Amino acid sequence: MSKRNGTVAVVTAALLLTTGCSSPxxxxxxxxxxxxxxxxxxxxxxxxxxxxxxxxxxxxxxxxxxxxxxxxxxxxxxxxxxxxxxxxxxxxxxxxxxxxxxxxxxxxxxxxxxxxxxxxxxxxxxxxxxxxxxxxxxxxxxxxxxxxxxxxxxxxVQSGDVFVNYVLSLPADRRPKTAAYAELDDPFAAPLAENVRQKLEAAGVRTVYKQVYPSETMDLSPMMGAIAALRPDAIIAGTQNEDAYSQVKSLVQLKFSPSVLFQSNGANSPMEFPDKVGAGNTEGILSPADWFPGSxxxxxxxxxxxxxxxxxxxxxxxxxxxxxxxxxxxxxxxxxxxxxxxxxxxxxxxxxxxxxxxxxxxxSWSANGAPSGEFNLVQWQKGKLLPVFPASVAQASPEAPKPAWGG
Amino acid sequence: MVQGVILGVLTAGVYALMASGQTLIFGIMRVVNMAQGAMVILGAYLSYQLFTSFGVDPFLAIPATTAVMFTVGVAVQLIFLRPLHQDDRTQLSVLVTFAVALLLEGVMSVLWSTSDRSINTGYVNASWTVLGYQISLVRLWAFLLSLVALGLLHVLLRRTRFGRAVRASVQNPESARLLGVDADRIAAIGFGLGAATAAAAGSVYGLLYPFNSGSHYDLISQLLSIVVLGGLGSIGGAVVGSLVISVSTAVVASAFSPIWAPMTFFVVLLSVLLIRPRGLFGTAARGAL
Structure with a gap:
C-alpha cells in the first residue's frame, strides 16, 4: 500500500469511527x-x-x-x-x-x-x-x-400445520378421502399448500387435483370448475386475499360445496371475507389465524x-x-x-x-428467528370466525362437513 | 371442458366491452390508450360506491357511470392528448396515457384505499343449471349487456351523422376537415365514448371479480393483446379477439393448467401476427372501424 493510500485508509477509518459505526x-x-x-x-x-x-x-x-x-x-x-x-x-x-x-x-x-x-x-x-x-x-x-x-x-409456510393436525385428529372414517389443491404462485401460498399436501398424502388422503395458478389470473372459475367436476372431499387452497374470494364465488356459482374447505389466507379476515363472498357463503370455511376476536x-x-x-x-x-x-x-x-x-x-x-x-x-424462537409454535385453526360459524382447534384455544367444536352454500 | 367453453364465451362479452373502447380510441385518434384498464377499474369503483352508499344496482347504475366516465374521457383527451402533435401522437400517446393510468390509480387508492373491493348484490353468485353445466347469471347478463352496448356502438358509428363524421375522420382526416368535420370535437367525443364503454364494463367487472386500484395492470395487458389480435381499430376484431382470449384461457385452465392459460393465448397471438401482422380484422391502411 502506498503512503497516500494508507493515509486515505486511516482518514476513512477515523471518519467511520466518528460517524455511523460508532454506536451499535x-x-x-x-x-x-x-x-x-x-x-x-x-x-x-x-x-x-x-x-x-x-x-x-x-x-x-x-x-x-x-x-x-x-x-x-x-x-x-x-x-x-x-x-x-x-x-x-x-x-x-x-x-x-x-x-x-x-x-x-x-x-x-x-x-x-x-x-x-x-x-x-x-x-x-x-x-x-x-x-x-x-x-x-x-x-x-x-x-x-x-x-x-x-x-x-x-x-x-407452516401455518397450515394446524389444519393437518386437525384432520389427523379425526377418526379415520371421518377424514377426507380425497383432496384437491389450488395453489397461488407466490412465496407463501403455494409452499404452504404443498406442505399440507405432503403431510396429508403421507396420512393417506389421496390427491385428485393439484395446480398452481399465477397471481395475475383474474378468473379462477375454469380451475374451480375442473375441481368441482372431480368432487373431492376437501379443497385445500394456498391463497392470499383476492383469489380466496374468487375461489369461493366460483364454487358458489358452480354449486359445488366440498365437505372441507381450507384457505390459507383471505378467509381469516373477519370483516373483508363476508363482505367479499357474501355473509351466507362463509359457513364452515377453515383458515389459520394467530389472533382472533375474543382470544x-x-x-x-x-x-x-x-x-x-x-x-x-x-x-x-x-x-x-x-x-x-x-x-x-x-x-x-x-x-x-x-x-x-x-x-x-x-x-x-x-x-x-x-x-x-x-x-x-x-x-419462542429458534436460532434463525423462526417461531416454533403453531397457528390456531379458525372456522366461520354463524357469521363469526371462531377458533376450533387445538382444543386448548377452541371456543366451538369444528363444524363438519361444511354445509351447503347459503347464497 | 364444456364448462370451460361456457365460461369462456360468457366472459368474452365483458372483455369485448372493455376492448371495444380501446379499439375505438385507436381507430379514431391513433391513440394507444394505456389508461383503458384504469378507466374500467374507475368505472367499477363508481358502481361500487353507488351500490354501497345508495343501493343502486350495478346494471342500473350504468347510465350514470357511463355519463361520468364520458366526461372524464373528454377531459383526459382535452388536457393530455390534444396538445400532442399529430405526427408522433401514437408513440407519445403510450407514455401520456400510461401517466394518466398512474394518475387514476393514485386517485383511486387515495379515495378507496388499496384494499380489495367487490360488488356483492343478492344475485351475484346465482347460476342456472343447464344439462348439468352451470351458467352464471351475472356473466350471462354481462354478455347480453355487451351485445346491447356493442350494438348501440355499431348503430352510432354506422347510422348517425356523428358516426359518418367519425368514419370520415378515420378514413381521411384532411378531407374530412375540408368538408367541415370538426376533428378535434370528434376526437374528444370518441375518447369520451371509449371511456364510457369502460364504465359499462367496469360495473360488470366489479360484479365478477374483486378489484383494487392496481388491478388495471393485469387488465391492460389483456386488452392490448385482444385489440392487437383482433386488429387495431376494428370493433368486430375486438369481439373475435375477446372470444379467442377468453375461450382459450378458460379451456386450457380447466382442462390442463392455469399456469399455461396465458401462455396459450400468446402463442395464438404470435401465430396470427406472424401470418397476418395487422391482426385478424385490421387493415393495412386507414379506413376501417
Whole structure:
C-alpha cells in the first residue's frame, strides 16, 4: 500500500469511527429517565399501506398502554415512525437514518417479508434486535440472522400445520378421502399448500387435483370448475386475499360445496371475507389465524378494549396485523420485566431462550428467528370466525362437513 | 371442458366491452390508450360506491357511470392528448396515457384505499343449471349487456351523422376537415365514448371479480393483446379477439393448467401476427372501424 493510500485508509477509518459505526445498539439501558425511543419504518403509502397503517396502530396502542402504566423501567416510550412507501430501498434508508441519525434505542420491523429482509440486514449491521410483525417468508429465515425474531406463532409456510393436525385428529372414517389443491404462485401460498399436501398424502388422503395458478389470473372459475367436476372431499387452497374470494364465488356459482374447505389466507379476515363472498357463503370455511376476536391469550382483552376505545369499530374489525404489532411491543415489555434491562444485546440473548406470552399465544424462537409454535385453526360459524382447534384455544367444536352454500 | 367453453364465451362479452373502447380510441385518434384498464377499474369503483352508499344496482347504475366516465374521457383527451402533435401522437400517446393510468390509480387508492373491493348484490353468485353445466347469471347478463352496448356502438358509428363524421375522420382526416368535420370535437367525443364503454364494463367487472386500484395492470395487458389480435381499430376484431382470449384461457385452465392459460393465448397471438401482422380484422391502411 502506498503512503497516500494508507493515509486515505486511516482518514476513512477515523471518519467511520466518528460517524455511523460508532454506536451499535446497546446504549439504551444506561439512560434511566430519558425516553426510550423506538424507530420503525412502516408502509403508510403504497401497496402495503392498509396493512402498514394497521401495524402503526398496533405499535402506537402498545406505546400508549405502556406509557399509561409508567413506561418501561421508568422510561416513557417514544415512537418514531417513518413511511417507506412500501419500497424495499426506502426501508433501508429509513432504518439507516433511524439508527445513525436519530439514534433510536430500539427498532421495530416493517410490514411484509419483502421489506423485512433488507431492513433486518441493516439492523443486524448495527447490532440492533429486530422484532417484526410480518416477515415470515422462507427467504427471511434462510438469512440465519441471530438478531431477528418473527413475532407470529410459526413461519408462514407452516401455518397450515394446524389444519393437518386437525384432520389427523379425526377418526379415520371421518377424514377426507380425497383432496384437491389450488395453489397461488407466490412465496407463501403455494409452499404452504404443498406442505399440507405432503403431510396429508403421507396420512393417506389421496390427491385428485393439484395446480398452481399465477397471481395475475383474474378468473379462477375454469380451475374451480375442473375441481368441482372431480368432487373431492376437501379443497385445500394456498391463497392470499383476492383469489380466496374468487375461489369461493366460483364454487358458489358452480354449486359445488366440498365437505372441507381450507384457505390459507383471505378467509381469516373477519370483516373483508363476508363482505367479499357474501355473509351466507362463509359457513364452515377453515383458515389459520394467530389472533382472533375474543382470544383469551395474555393481553388480548386489554388490547381489544384499548383498540376499540382509541380507533372505534368492533373487535371483528381489528386487523390481525395490529395485534401482531402490539405483540412485538409485548415481547419487549416482557424482556424488560424479566431482565430489568432494555438494550439490544439483552433482548437478543433473552429471546433465544424461554417462552414469551403475547396476545398471539406463547412464543419462542429458534436460532434463525423462526417461531416454533403453531397457528390456531379458525372456522366461520354463524357469521363469526371462531377458533376450533387445538382444543386448548377452541371456543366451538369444528363444524363438519361444511354445509351447503347459503347464497 | 364444456364448462370451460361456457365460461369462456360468457366472459368474452365483458372483455369485448372493455376492448371495444380501446379499439375505438385507436381507430379514431391513433391513440394507444394505456389508461383503458384504469378507466374500467374507475368505472367499477363508481358502481361500487353507488351500490354501497345508495343501493343502486350495478346494471342500473350504468347510465350514470357511463355519463361520468364520458366526461372524464373528454377531459383526459382535452388536457393530455390534444396538445400532442399529430405526427408522433401514437408513440407519445403510450407514455401520456400510461401517466394518466398512474394518475387514476393514485386517485383511486387515495379515495378507496388499496384494499380489495367487490360488488356483492343478492344475485351475484346465482347460476342456472343447464344439462348439468352451470351458467352464471351475472356473466350471462354481462354478455347480453355487451351485445346491447356493442350494438348501440355499431348503430352510432354506422347510422348517425356523428358516426359518418367519425368514419370520415378515420378514413381521411384532411378531407374530412375540408368538408367541415370538426376533428378535434370528434376526437374528444370518441375518447369520451371509449371511456364510457369502460364504465359499462367496469360495473360488470366489479360484479365478477374483486378489484383494487392496481388491478388495471393485469387488465391492460389483456386488452392490448385482444385489440392487437383482433386488429387495431376494428370493433368486430375486438369481439373475435375477446372470444379467442377468453375461450382459450378458460379451456386450457380447466382442462390442463392455469399456469399455461396465458401462455396459450400468446402463442395464438404470435401465430396470427406472424401470418397476418395487422391482426385478424385490421387493415393495412386507414379506413376501417
Amino acid at each position: 445498539g446497546g446504549s439504551a439501558s444506561g439512560d434511566a429517565g430519558a425516553p426510550l425511543v423506538i424507530g420503525a419504518s412502516v408502509s403508510l403509502t403504497g401497496d402495503f399501506s392498509d396493512s402498514g397503517k394497521a401495524v402503526q396502530r398496533g405499535y402506537q396502542l402498545w406505546a400508549d398502554t405502556v406509557n399509561a402504566a409508567g413506561g418501561i423501567l421508568g422510561r416513557a416510550v417514544q415512537l418514531k415512525i417513518v413511511d417507506d412507501a412500501s419500497s424495499p430501498t426506502q426501508v433501508v434508508t429509513n432504518y439507516q437514518n433511524l439508527i445513525n441519525k436519530d439514534r433510536v434505542d430500539l427498532t421495530f420491523g416493517p410490514f411484509s417479508t419483502l421489506l423485512t429482509i433488507p431492513a433486518s440486514q441493516v439492523a443486524k449491521r448495527y447490532g440492533y434486535a429486530f422484532l417484526a410483525p410480518a416477515g415470515g417468508g422462507p427467504k427471511m429465515f434462510e438469512q440465519n440472522l441471530d438478531n431477528y425474531f418473527f413475532v407470529q406463532p410459526a413461519p408462514t 383469551k391469550a395474555p393481553g388480548s382483552a386489554d388490547f381489544t378494549a384499548a383498540y376499540i376505545k382509541k380507533y372505534g369499530g368492533t373487535a371483528q374489525s381489528i386487523d390481525d396485523s395490529s395485534a401482531e404489532a402490539y405483540a412485538v411491543g409485548q415481547v419487549i415489555s416482557a424482556v424488560a420485566a424479566r431482565t430489568n434491562k432494555i438494550d439490544n444485546k439483552t433482548i437478543i440473548s433473552s429471546l433465544h431462550a424461554g417462552s414469551w406470552p403475547t396476545l398471539l399465544g406463547t412464543l
